[in-house]
Amino acid sequence: MTQAERDRLVALKKAKRKLITQKQAAEELGITQRHVRRLVRELKRRGDKIVAHGLRGLPSNRKISADTEKEAVTILSRPVYRGFGPTLASEYLAKKHDIEVSRETVREWMIRAKLWRARKQHVEKIHAWRPRRSRFGELVQWDTSDHDWLEGRGEEILLINMIDDATSRWLARFVASDSTVENMNHLERYVKKHGRPLAYYTDKAALFQTAVKTKRDESRAGKDRVELPPTQIGRALQELGITWIPAHSPQAKGRVERGFLTAQDRLVKGMRVAGVTTLEQANHYLETEFLPWVNGTLAVVPAQADDAHRPLEKHHDLAAILSHVESRKVDNDYTIQFDTKSYQIARQDVCAGLRGGTVRVEKRRDGSVAVRFSDRYVRITECAQRPKVGSRKTAKTKPKAKPVKRSEWNKTFNLKKAPKIWQAARGSGARPEESL
Numbered sequence: 001m002t003q004a005e006r007d008r009l010v011a012l013k014k015a016k017r018k019l020i021t022q023k024q025a026a027e028e029l030g031i032t033q034r035h036v037r038r039l040v041r042e043l044k045r046r047g048d049k050i051v052a053h054g055l056r057g058l059p060s061n062r063k064i065s066a067d068t069e070k071e072a073v074t075i076l077s078r079p080v081y082r083g084f085g086p087t088l089a090s091e092y093l094a095k096k097h098d099i100e101v102s103r104e105t106v107r108e109w110m111i112r113a114k115l116w117r118a119r120k121q122h123v124e125k126i127h128a129w130r131p132r133r134s135r136f137g138e139l140v141q142w143d144t145s146d147h148d149w150l151e152g153r154g155e156e157i158l159l160i161n162m163i164d165d166a167t168s169r170w171l172a173r174f175v176a177s178d179s180t181v182e183n184m185n186h187l188e189r190y191v192k193k194h195g196r197p198l199a200y201y202t203d204k205a206a207l208f209q210t211a212v213k214t215k216r217d218e219s220r221a222g223k224d225r226v227e228l229p230p231t232q233i234g235r236a237l238q239e240l241g242i243t244w245i246p247a248h249s250p251q252a253k254g255r256v257e258r259g260f261l262t263a264q265d266r267l268v269k270g271m272r273v274a275g276v277t278t279l280e281q282a283n284h285y286l287e288t289e290f291l292p293w294v295n296g297t298l299a300v301v302p303a304q305a306d307d308a309h310r311p312l313e314k315h316h317d318l319a320a321i322l323s324h325v326e327s328r329k330v331d332n333d334y335t336i337q338f339d340t341k342s343y344q345i346a347r348q349d350v351c352a353g354l355r356g357g358t359v360r361v362e363k364r365r366d367g368s369v370a371v372r373f374s375d376r377y378v379r380i381t382e383c384a385q386r387p388k389v390g391s392r393k394t395a396k397t398k399p400k401a402k403p404v405k406r407s408e409w410n411k412t413f414n415l416k417k418a419p420k421i422w423q424a425a426r427g428s429g430a431r432p433e434e435s436l
Contacts, residue, residue: 012051016040036129064101072099072106073113080273086110088266094272129254132166132300137193137197137308139165139245140190141256144178147264154277158188159263163256165201166302170259170294174282180232181365183207184322187233191318195309199243201253207233208244232324239321241310262298266290320370324363328371330354335383336361338369342383345371349378 001009008029015036022040026033028135033241042050075081076089077096084092086107093099093106110116133139145159160183161172171190175182190197190251210228230238235246247253267290274289276282312318328336334345334354345354351373360372371380 001048001052008051009048012036012039012043016043017293052111064105065163066103068099069109072101073109073115075099076110076115077113083270084269085265086116088269096273113322132303134166134303135306135308136164136166136169136302137194139199139201140197141165141201141253143203143253143256143260144183145260145263146178147260147268149174149268149271149282150277151268155279157274157279157282159260161256161259161263162190162200163185163259165255167299168255168259168297170291171261172286172291174286175281176279178207180207180324183233184236184365185436187236188318188322191312195307196240196242196316198308198310200237201245201247201315203250203253204246204248207231209234209246235325236321240316259294262294263290298408319364320362320372323365323370326363327358328361330357330359330373331355336371336380339363343369343371346379346381349373353377 011020011025011028014020015022020028022033022036026036029036039050044051072093075093076084081089081092087103088267089110090101090103090106093101107116111118140162141164142162143160145161146156147159149159151158157176157177158175158178159172159173161170163170171186171193173186173189175186208231210231212228219327234244250257267286270289271282271285274281274285276285326338328338330336332355334350336343336345336359344407354373357373359378362370362372364370369380371378
């Protein structure tokens with residue numbers, strides 16, 4: 001019995017003993033005199049428990065049956081629902097098993113069944129987030145995640161995601177590799193669907209920025225950065241008129257990073273329940289199930305209704321822009337060398353300045369090669385492989401040197417048989433020097 005109920009009982013007992021009038025008791029309890037008379041009669045018949053609600057201690061008429069709880073716990077104990085949290089579990093119980101209960105009820109069931117451990121709420125470090133951009137298309141965050149999306153059920157796949165900063169709207173795609181071609185394919189999907197955004201916000205991966213080469217154990221700290229040519233994606237963004245902004249840390253592009261955390265929880269478990277094992281099945285589930293849920297549930301309304309995306313113009317040839325582009329010099333016979341092959345420019349397209357000039361060679365994503373000189377394309381044909389011809393001149397061989405015959409002038413010379421020095425001097429007729 002609570003203190004309020006005790007005070008209520010004291011006032012009713014005073015009215016019963018006529019220590020106070022029923023009007024005074026009604027004013028003290030904030031009820032009518034008629035209700036006071038009814039409570040006094042019940043006090044004489046039932047005693048002190050009249051101040052407590054009549055259903056106290058009894059099960060609620062809206063209580064979910066024990067059989068429903070047992071069925072739900074049995075379902076959530078299956079291996080396919082391993083790791084599901086209460087929120088996701090309540091959604092799947094309602095969608096797939098027609099058990100509609102609140103998230104908190106499922107949480108209590110999972111805690112009692114030891115399928116979920118209650119965690120204490122800790123005060124996290126306060127982080128001042130950067131405010132969102134005000135318009136859809138002002139800034140799009142672009143990144144790739146190499147998580148184990150299929151949990152070992154199939155090949156390794158990656159998720160490329162573009163998320164708008166103002167609305168948190170996703171455009172994602174599973175790919176086999178994080179290559180330039182796959183990223184260009186995804187960039188084409190985005191600009192065809194929404195148009196050209198004002199800026200892309202990415203990390204400093206080699207896809208977007210050319211790395212400065214340094215010697216081993218050498219640091220570039222304190223040195224001026226050398227201007228390097230852009231990557232193929234960087235060049236494509238420049239030709240599309242889209243600004244590229246590099247992020248200096250993963251926390252800087254936190255919106256797409258937190259989006260990957262959501263996908264690594266919900267998307268992975270959803271594909272597990274759906275039995276996804278291939279890249280095609282993963283993309284089908286992503287487009288039909290997960291992306292509609294993300295863009296319908298997590299997306300927000302931008303501060304301004306204006307769309308910042310710009311349409312594609314006539315000069316924006318995506319096949320040419322989103323290709324591998326290099327420059328080549330035209331030889332005197334109007335051929336160019338590209339990718340270990342020779343290409344002959346058609347005679348009809350030969351014009352002034354072409355010989356010795358520089359052309360733009362585009363290797364398209366479909367494998368074809370296009371060559372553009374100035375503002376027009378020229379027709380080319382692949383030349384046959386030139387046979388390697390050996391040198392006709394035979395190497396001159398030097399004649400072998402004849403052995404040199406040694407001289408024999410000192411063959412009979414023998415110092416032991418030679419005369420002594422004084423004998424040779426006497427025989428020579430020389431006069432001895434006079435002593436001083």
